[in-house]
Amino acid sequence: MTTIWKSRTKPAAWLAPVLALVLALSACAAPPPPPLVVDPYAGAPGGGAVYTGPVPAGSLNGTAEYFRTNVGDTVLFDRDQTTLNDGARTVLARQAEWLQQNGSFSTVIQGHSDEQGTREFNLALGARRAGAVQEYLIARGVGANRIRTVSFGKERPAATCSDESCFAQNRRAVTVVQPGAGT
Amino acid sequence: MVSADRVGYGPREPGRTNEQMCRPLLIALFAAATFGVAAPLPALAQEDTGPLRIEITEGVVEPMPIAVAPFFDAGGGAGMVARVQQVLTDDLTGTGLFRTIADQAQIAPPDSFDAPIAYEDWRAVNAEALVTGAVSVAGDVVTVRFRLYDVFSGQALGDGMQFDAPVDGWRRAAHKAADQVYSRLTGEAPYFDSRVVFVNETGPKDARLKRIGIMDFDGANQMWLTDDTTLVLSPKLSRDGKRLLYTSYETGFPRLMAMDIETMAEVEVPTDPQTMTFGPRFSPDGRWIIFSREQGGNTDIWQMDPSSGAARPLIEGPFIDTAPSYSPDGTRIVFESDRSGSPQLYVVSADGTGEPLRISFGQGRYGAPAWSPIGDLIAFTRQDGDRFHIGVFRPDGSEEKTLTESFLDEGPTWAPNGRVVMFTRQTPGGDGVARLHSVDVTGRNMRPVTIEGAASDPDWGPLLP
Numbered sequence: 001m002t003t004i005w006k007s008r009t010k011p012a013a014w015l016a017p018v019l020a021l022v023l024a025l026s027a028c029a030a031p032p033p034p035p036l037v038v039d040p041y042a043g044a045p046g047g048g049a050v051y052t053g054p055v056p057a058g059s060l061n062g063t064a065e066y067f068r069t070n071v072g073d074t075v076l077f078d079r080d081q082t083t084l085n086d087g088a089r090t091v092l093a094r095q096a097e098w099l100q101q102n103g104s105f106s107t108v109i110q111g112h113s114d115e116q117g118t119r120e121f122n123l124a125l126g127a128r129r130a131g132a133v134q135e136y137l138i139a140r141g142v143g144a145n146r147i148r149t150v151s152f153g154k155e156r157p158a159a160t161c162s163d164e165s166c167f168a169q170n171r172r173a174v175t176v177v178q179p180g181a182g183t
Numbered sequence: 184m185v186s187a188d189r190v191g192y193g194p195r196e197p198g199r200t201n202e203q204m205c206r207p208l209l210i211a212l213f214a215a216a217t218f219g220v221a222a223p224l225p226a227l228a229q230e231d232t233g234p235l236r237i238e239i240t241e242g243v244v245e246p247m248p249i250a251v252a253p254f255f256d257a258g259g260g261a262g263m264v265a266r267v268q269q270v271l272t273d274d275l276t277g278t279g280l281f282r283t284i285a286d287q288a289q290i291a292p293p294d295s296f297d298a299p300i301a302y303e304d305w306r307a308v309n310a311e312a313l314v315t316g317a318v319s320v321a322g323d324v325v326t327v328r329f330r331l332y333d334v335f336s337g338q339a340l341g342d343g344m345q346f347d348a349p350v351d352g353w354r355r356a357a358h359k360a361a362d363q364v365y366s367r368l369t370g371e372a373p374y375f376d377s378r379v380v381f382v383n384e385t386g387p388k389d390a391r392l393k394r395i396g397i398m399d400f401d402g403a404n405q406m407w408l409t410d411d412t413t414l415v416l417s418p419k420l421s422r423d424g425k426r427l428l429y430t431s432y433e434t435g436f437p438r439l440m441a442m443d444i445e446t447m448a449e450v451e452v453p454t455d456p457q458t459m460t461f462g463p464r465f466s467p468d469g470r471w472i473i474f475s476r477e478q479g480g481n482t483d484i485w486q487m488d489p490s491s492g493a494a495r496p497l498i499e500g501p502f503i504d505t506a507p508s509y510s511p512d513g514t515r516i517v518f519e520s521d522r523s524g525s526p527q528l529y530v531v532s533a534d535g536t537g538e539p540l541r542i543s544f545g546q547g548r549y550g551a552p553a554w555s556p557i558g559d560l561i562a563f564t565r566q567d568g569d570r571f572h573i574g575v576f577r578p579d580g581s582e583e584k585t586l587t588e589s590f591l592d593e594g595p596t597w598a599p600n601g602r603v604v605m606f607t608r609q610t611p612g613g614d615g616v617a618r619l620h621s622v623d624v625t626g627r628n629m630r631p632v633t634i635e636g637a638a639s640d641p642d643w644g645p646l647l648p
Contacts, residue, residue, distance in 0.1 A: 080525075082480075108435075115591065115609075116566065116569070116591075117526075117548075117550070117566065118506065118519070118526075118550035118551040118564050118593050118594065119416060119417065119551070119593065119594065119640065120417060120461065120462045120475060120505045120506045120519070120550075120551065121503060121505055121506060121519055121521075121526055121550050121551075123416075123437065123459075123461050123462070123475070123482075123505070124475060124477065124482035124503040124505045125503065127459055127477040127480055127481075127482055128480045128481065128482070128503065129480075130480065131477075131479055131480015131481065132480060134479075134480065135479075135480070148436075149459070149480070150435065150436050150437070150459065151437070151459060151477065152414075155391065155414060155416070156389060156390070156391075157388060157389050158389065159389075160387070160388040160389050160612075160613035160615075161612060161613055162590065162611035162612050162613075162615060
């Protein structure tokens with residue numbers, strides 16, 4: 001439900017420009033506050049502005065940087081696992097939503113493993129993780145032609161220590177978005 | 184100018200065959216490694232043993248004391264003599280099977296390469312074998328000669344031999360001579376005159392730079408085959424050592440690359456661009472390339488005819504199949520698969536027909552198998568908890584032996600004679616470093632390969648002609 005709030009204050013006229021502020025916060029943040037509309041010309045014939053809906057996503061959040069920091073580009077996997085846990089699915093649902101709102105972006109999903117394992121098996125393990133993410137995003141409506149996958153196995157750890165605290169960060173799939181609608 | 188037919192590595196004085204050769208000294212080299220039921224599991228070669236030294240962790244095999252008399256300069260070889268002798272000595276002692284008797288302990292070194300041997304004096308210092316040698320340089324050719332004597336029986340052990348090499352290839356002549364000594368004293372095939380491809384590593388752990396290099400088996404004569412601007416993995420040589428296959432991320436995605444070692448000309452092996460492909464290997468006859476191919480998250484093993492580019496799945500299913508290695512006769516393939524739930528090793532016929540047979544049943548996870556070039560053993564990586572091991576077993580999985588243990592040992596590759604394995608050992612932590620090590624099939628003689636810088640993914644090429 002969208003409420004339209006019209007100012008009844010005196011037309012201070014030029015003092016206050018029209019503000020249609022839409023805070024398109026990501027799902028991880030608090031629920032967005034109700035939209036605020038300041039309309040100095042309310043009631044004036046031919047004037048004024050009426051809120052008619054949110055600005056399409058992309059004008060404020062349609063950047064790779066926004067995707068990385070607000071949507072979340074990384075999902076983690078349990079040890080030896082390539083299935084998506086609850087936390088991963090939550091992040092991926094946001095990714096899918098973002099990708100649908102930002103149809104001009106394509107994505108490469110990087111699969112990674114921790115260093116506990118042989119080189120080529122870890123490449124295959126990373127590929128399977130990337131594939132699991134790809135499958136989920138497609139199921140959530142992202143076009144298959146916009147998604148590619150790559151595995152780095154254990155070649156590009158996110159954290160470099162050699163205990164579980166780092167291994168857990170390295171068993172991951174990273175969704176890298178880039179302008180261009182894919183193949 | 185020296186005529187081409189003078190330059191070569193062939194023996195000048197053809198030696199007798201092993202059968203003809205009297206071998207009173209033939210030591211029971213791998214007697215304890217003969218996988219007999221009585222052979223005890225050797226103590227593990229532990230990590231971090233400090234400076235180079237032979238690790239004999241079990242009192243069964245004592246290195247054989249041999250003497251290498253100071254080599255002679257037979258003309259123009261003054262600058263070369265000591266270096267040739269050092270390479271030969273290092274080759275022999277590096278096996279862990281021999282120890283040399285110090286020069287100062289030698290009572291009566293011969294006056295010349297052809298002088299008679301005072302066996303009594305060599306017996307007195309407990310030398311069981313004596314190597315003599317001479318080095319000469321004429322123009323751009325170095326000539327290395329050696330003779331080998333059985334001190335206790337007081338006679339030559341086979342004929343002396345002579346090797347010619349270009350001067351800048353002097354190490355190869357030394358390796359050839361050492362190979363003959365090793366072979367005569369052990370009955371094993373030689374392996375010193377061989378090369379290894381590997382991956383050189385620089386930069387921080389989360390942004391490692393990698394490039395492929397090639398070097399002599401002992402770490403000398405390093406040469407770079409790729410630069411470090413592109414991530415490269417898993418170099419593998421053809422059986423003749425002339426061609427190289429590897430995985431490159433030049434396009435941003437893993438792809439198969441092939442290179443002619445001599446010209447360093449590289450070409451991409453054509454594969455479906457919608458898939459990831461990695462880990463290529465040649466079949467022993469060079470006719471096929473087998474490789475790992477990912478599609479939709481699932482990795483299978485495919486086979487390609489490189490002349491036509493035609494490829495087909497060889498080993499497939501909804502599980503990871505990767506890291507294949509051919510048997511030396513090309514009839515079978517051992518590979519790594521998690522079809523049972525965890526990574527294990529399986530053997531299947533090389534045409535992919537029939538059900539893969541699981542051969543690994545020990546504790547933990549198995550991977551990165553390498554079939555020995557003489558066919559008797561398969562080396563592998565085994566992870567048990569947080570520890571990694573290099574091990575060997577028969578191709579049916581029997582008579583398993585654990586050779587090493589550390590935080591991370593992986594990726595064994597065989598010396599051309601199938602008696603020594605080289606592998607990657609990585610130390611833990613953010614500043615952890617990968618180094619190459621070698622270990623013999625008894626697990627007794629483990630040592631680092633002495634090269635500058637960090638290195639991983641060795642693949643040991645053939646004995647050079």
